[in-house]
Amino acid sequence: MGGYLTQDRAPILEALERMKRARLVPFDVPGHKRGRGNPELRDFLGEKCLDVDVNSMKMLDNLCHPVSVIRDAEKLAAEAFGAAHAFFMVGGTTSAVQAMVLTAVGRGDKIIMPRNVHRSAINALILCGAVPVYVNPQMDHTLGISLGMRVEEVKDAIRRHPDAKAVLANNPTYYGICSNLREIVRLAHEHGMMVLADEAHSTHFYFNDKLPVSAMAAGADMASISMHKSGGSLTQSSMLLCGPNVNAGYVHQVINITQTTSGSYLLLSSLDISRRNLALHGQEIFDKVIRLVEYARDEINAIGDYYAYSRELINGDSVYDFDTTKLSIAPDGPRGHRGLRPAARRVRHPDGVRRHREPPGLRLSRRPPEGHRAPRRGARGDPAQLPQGFLEDAQGRVHRAGGRLRSAGGILRREGVAAHRVDSGPRLQ
Known part of the structure; x- marks a missing residue:
């Protein structure tokens, strides 16, 4: 590949265009x-897509033993992410996580x-065959x-198992929660652990x-990166x-144990193009994402009954x-989430009780109008017994609240920001 390697280059993309x-x-x-x-597949995916869905050849390099354009693309990725080396993975981050673990530990470790x-x-x-210490x-x-791992609990695990070979951390969890990764790295390295x-x-x-902080900036030894989740690939x-x-040579051997020998150039080129985009424009892209999510978060918290x-x-x-790019929404009753709702969304009334501030024209009170008798627990209420106009008024309030949510969600979808709903109980990543 001619010329200097700079972040405005995309070696795999350029090789496909030459092909x-x-x-x-x-x-x-x-x-x-x-x-x-396969005309039906062509009509569905388009010729441009299938034109670059090709097998490895000399001008396109080989993922199992990269010596030209894939090697150059991985060098640029390592530079962009602040790593010593980067490997392109086409089996998802599942394959990257498994390669990390298989590199660090063996049977009985x-x-x-x-x-x-x-x-x-x-x-x-x-x-x-390695043994987990949870x-x-x-x-x-x-x-x-x-939530994340407490430093004291990691320290205790290291004290109880000084023969452990490695520590694995989530950075962040599915819900955007980060542990003190720098301190965990310091503790682990002091005890000779990856x-x-x-x-x-x-x-x-x-x-x-x-x-x-990212894992590489915190001093971690290895990190698996889902470029497709928030990097655009x-x-x-x-x-x-x-x-x-x-x-890195040993890591590559481990990767080749499980990774396909038929690497998809659609996936590889998407990694190359997305790396270039983030390296050149990442700061402004995620500045905008942060502003949009903060806007949506404020609008949702202003509704009431959501947090x-x-x-x-x-x-x-x-x-x-x-x-802060994570937008997770939980049900939130009048008492709020342990008083953790943003202070700007709560006001202190003369009686000293802190309550949610509701936006003008949108009152989602759970208190029924005077004269309404609530049915006994488990009984079906008779709509005919409700005060005149009660149902219409309630439906109007719910409709306006839904409109605010849909409006915020629409703006985020147009800008490519994902929203996550928090369920009533914990879930796996």
């Missing part, structure tokens, strides 16, 4: 022959990890979500200074990042930091 200009006639797999062998790890980490232990994450029982980070939900941490495309103290939480959850330990 298309060469007007090659395929006598190789895949069998759709760039759409001519111990690895410290939180209970709320992704299933890929557990499956990696099954494959290699740290139970704290819980927010009101929101029904698991630190692995599941960063399936934190591609954007690397490209904006208003977000929590195609689903199933991912990266595995390594720090300077990791043997979109944010940095007010931070306690310096099990919630050391929070990803």
Whole structure:
């Protein structure tokens, strides 16, 4: 590849464009022959897509043993993410997490990890025979979500298992909760343990200074990155990042145990293009995302009966930091979430009781109008017994509240921001 490698280059994309200009006639797999062998697939996906769904060839390099354009694209990715080496993964972040674990531990080795790890980490232990030492994450029982690992609990696990080989941490959890990763890295390295980070939900941490610390910046040894979740690449495309103290050659051998020999150039080029986009424009992209999410969060919290939480959850330990691009919405009654709703959304009444401030013209009070008798528990109410106009008034209030939610959601969807709903109980990543 000619010229210097700079972040405005996209080596895999450029190689595919050269291949298309060469007007090659395929006598190789895949069998759709760039759409001519499967017209229905071509009509659905389009010729541009199938034209670059090709097999490895000299001008396109080979994912199993990259020596040209894939190698160059991985070098640029490592530079953009602040890593010593980056590997392109086409088996999703599941394959990246499993490669991390298989690199760090073997049969009988111990690895410290939180209970709320992704299933890929557990499956990696099954494959290699390593033994998990679980740290139970704290819980927010009101929101029904698991939090991060407390530093003291990690320290205790290291004290009880000084022979452990590695510590695995979520950065962040599915709900945007971050542990004190810098301190966990310091503790682990002091005891000769590697630190692995599941960063399936934190591609954007690397490209904006208003977000929590990334694993590479915190000094972790390896990190798995879901580029497709918040980095803009195609689903199933991912990266595995390594720090300077990791043997990249050995990691590559481990990756090749399970990764396909038929790497998709659709996925590989999407990683290359998305890396370039984030390296050049990531700060402004995620500045905009943060502003949009803050707007939506404020609008939702102004409705009443809903709680979109944010940095007010931070306690310096099990919630050391929070990803403000996450928009999670929980039901919220008149008492609020343990008093943690933003202060700007609550007012103190003359009687001294703090209540939610409701926007003008939108009162979602649960108190029925005077004269209305509530039916006994379990009985069906008779609409005919309600005061005149009660149902119409209630329906109007609900309709206006729904309109506010739909409006905020519509703005976020147009800008490509995902909203997550918090269920009533905890869930796996």
